[in-house]
Amino acid sequence: MASDEERRRGGRSKKRVAHEWDTIRLENVKRIYPDGGFRALDGVTVSVKKEEFLIIRGRSGSGKSTLLHIMGCLDRPTEGDVYINGMKTSSLGEDELAHVRRKTMGFVFQAFNLVPTLDALRNVAMPMMFEGIRKAEREDRAKDLLESVGLGTKIRSYPNELSGGEKQRVAIARALANDPEIILADEPTGNLDSVSAKQVLEVFDELHHKHGKTVVVVTHEEYVAEMAERTLYMKDGKISQYSELKGKGK
């Protein structure tokens, strides 16, 4: 049986291999949780091209967050293969996956996931610490990143001193700390008011258009889809539908 994307692209006449232009590629990925055998992903094949802005939509429990986690090497598929820039990551060890995440991925979460006991500067600098960048250098860069998201005056503020929108902008700055190629965001506007949500989305848009980042955003928000080149709809662990905005993209 042809996969969702292959069906859309006209069948599986040839065995597809991970091409160098696919920044992320999942091949027939299944994620089955051992407790109760719940199939969060059920044979998903999807590619994300370099510098693409992809939206993943779907109801709660449809598997969109699991898909994002597997794309970001935070989770492993039960079956199937994952390729990042042509490299098969589904067979890598824990530390190698950590290396891929550190070098290639930047995560933004709905719950912000900032370390509450670190100020904004240190939160942003954390990924650089694990990359082995010197303290002075990483603090300079963290400062620049916070300035770039409009938080230059809040570098010493702790998460509990920041608004939701500010926290999310700190999280975005952190995601960019090691200058990753891919930004993965899981419901980044889910906890924000409409004004803050708009500001955050503008940052994503800028990252995609100005900085050439490959952006994958999981969201419920319909209007977000307008920013992306492609929207992927998830249902019951499968891709149920694709939509492509003509004329969008770079």
Next chain:
Amino acid sequence: MLRDLTEYAVMNLRRRSLRSWLTILGIVIGVLAIVTMVSIAEGLDLYIRSQLSIFGNDVISVQPGSLKASLTGGLYGPQGMLTENDLEAIKRLSGVGIIGATIEGRTNVQYRDQTISLYSIGADANLFSDIYSYDIGSGRWMRENERGVAVIGYDIADSVFDEKIPIGRRIIIENKSFTVIGIGKKSGGGLMAVADTVVYIPREDARDIVPGFQGNKQLTEIHLKVTEGTNPQDVEALITKELLRLHKVREEKKDFTTITAAYVGEQVGNITAALGLFLGGIAAISLLVGSIGIANTMFMGILERTKEIGIMKAVGATNKMIMQIFLIESGIIGLVGGVLGLVFSYLISRLISELGVPSQIKPEVMIGALAFSFIVGVVAGYVPAKNAAKLDAVESLRFE
């Protein structure tokens, strides 16, 4: 990287400062207890050795009965006696230099109208001048072939009798008159304090008056110095062989004991080492409790920081890095506890020394305590740190 992880670990400890300090306190108490106990044992060892320093390296003492067993805490071995014949036989042995013997026992000593039972040592004149150095406070030591003279301990002269005994006065020991020609120097306490209450008289006089020695050739002890350049162990072996022959006993039934400086050192070392081990062992229990405290703190900390661990993994921390962070934290708790424990141990060691209990903290004990406390911290934190490193990133991020 390690420096950054250490800085991060220190920051984490600071932010939970009360809990960190309480955990550190457990280690402080453990290290304090161990170091203090060991220092007391070390101090005792040093003290006993300094007190026994009068027993020179070239001196051999021969005593009746098997003492070896009793010094090591066992039962007395076969009883026996030494005689003038033994003394003469030993004198003839190769390597034996100056030699003297004693006749000792409790005697009634009378000064003016007061009679007190005191320990008297009848010694050859050379014994406390050429073999051992007896400190005379005033007067002089007895001369060879001198009779009817006594050297008395400081306390006997000063306070044992109602009246002080000055040089030149006569004392009556077991109905025989002696002129006091010397008074010992105050010993200053310790093991040698016994010398302050002993009466020293010529051996020939002691033969006449000390109960149990009249009309026989029995001696209490024989002491000798080996000739220069002779190994005391070789002479000791010769003495043993000769006395076994004279006493007609086999090695395992030996009824005398030869004591050398090496023997005394070994026995003292055995006793103080056993004491140190015993005291240190008891104290180690408190360090074990302290290490359980570290493990508990680390488990609690990891539970509270599950989400943080998930964040660290998401931003690229490897399992090894996460493990290092928690091991550094637990190691720091151990190390800080060790340092503070040492500081308090030093203060307590000084305090108890002031109170008269010998105590000494050796540099190797200090280094050992620091290394041990750090290792205790790391070991106690190992399982929690490993658990932290193994946490699933996605599950950790969902943790509330």
